[in-house]
Amino acid sequence: MNVLYDQRPEGVAVITLNRPDALNSMDQALRRELTTALMRASHDKDVRVVVLTGAGRAFCSGTDLREAHEHKTIEDLVNVEYGGLIEMITTMNKPVIAAVNGLATGVGVAFALACDLVVMGADAYLCSVFSTIGLLPDGGLSVLLVRQLGYHRAYQLAIEAERIPAARCVELGLANRLAAPDGVAAEAIEWAGRLAERAPLALSLTKQTFRAAHLNTLRAGIAQEAKLQDRAAASADFREGVSALFEKRRPVFTGT
Numbered sequence: 001m002n003v004l005y006d007q008r009p010e011g012v013a014v015i016t017l018n019r020p021d022a023l024n025s026m027d028q029a030l031r032r033e034l035t036t037a038l039m040r041a042s043h044d045k046d047v048r049v050v051v052l053t054g055a056g057r058a059f060c061s062g063t064d065l066r067e068a069h070e071h072k073t074i075e076d077l078v079n080v081e082y083g084g085l086i087e088m089i090t091t092m093n094k095p096v097i098a099a100v101n102g103l104a105t106g107v108g109v110a111f112a113l114a115c116d117l118v119v120m121g122a123d124a125y126l127c128s129v130f131s132t133i134g135l136l137p138d139g140g141l142s143v144l145l146v147r148q149l150g151y152h153r154a155y156q157l158a159i160e161a162e163r164i165p166a167a168r169c170v171e172l173g174l175a176n177r178l179a180a181p182d183g184v185a186a187e188a189i190e191w192a193g194r195l196a197e198r199a200p201l202a203l204s205l206t207k208q209t210f211r212a213a214h215l216n217t218l219r220a221g222i223a224q225e226a227k228l229q230d231r232a233a234a235s236a237d238f239r240e241g242v243s244a245l246f247e248k249r250r251p252v253f254t255g256t
Contacts, residue, residue, distance in 0.1 A: 014050075048195070061105050121182075
């Protein structure tokens, strides 16, 4: 199997890109299986947080160039396939944590940065290698890098194909935390388990508002928060959270 799916009892689904001999480069079979795995995690009410990682010594080395020519057009590959997968991650109503082990290059960088949170191994790195083979960044990477770094720094990283080590990624805000090289997935899963104890609706609505923040004026952001807060305040989880606060105990959220 090109993608492994592990549903854990703490409400965490671990999706693993599983082409280690090819550094988890993305061919058609992997993209197809990843689509199925993301849909499964998105629709399963027992899954509250998703971890995306890679098998072996890489997170994802980008597109498998040996099969790229098999597509009718590159536009179809980038816009339909990669666009659909990235959108599934960014619009999923639950957090997705990237556990970046080893290298993430090419469109693999886009998949890492599209996730809501990023854990990187201390020896891991990101690299937008497109310019080295005469291409431009795709998979939404132009948008993701400019939003997070600003135009000048993002453009430089793209055209120079600079390798960005994990510690620097944390400094730049491209990643949230570092982990031991052999403990990246474990760190991400442990973090996911703690997040899974929180109210699922609160996690979902917070993701929705923050994903839209760059499109909103301040006033529009406040209006969106007010509308969604009204929904959250009507939930059983809100009542449980308040009760637990006053009773000085840990809340048990059910997702209702």
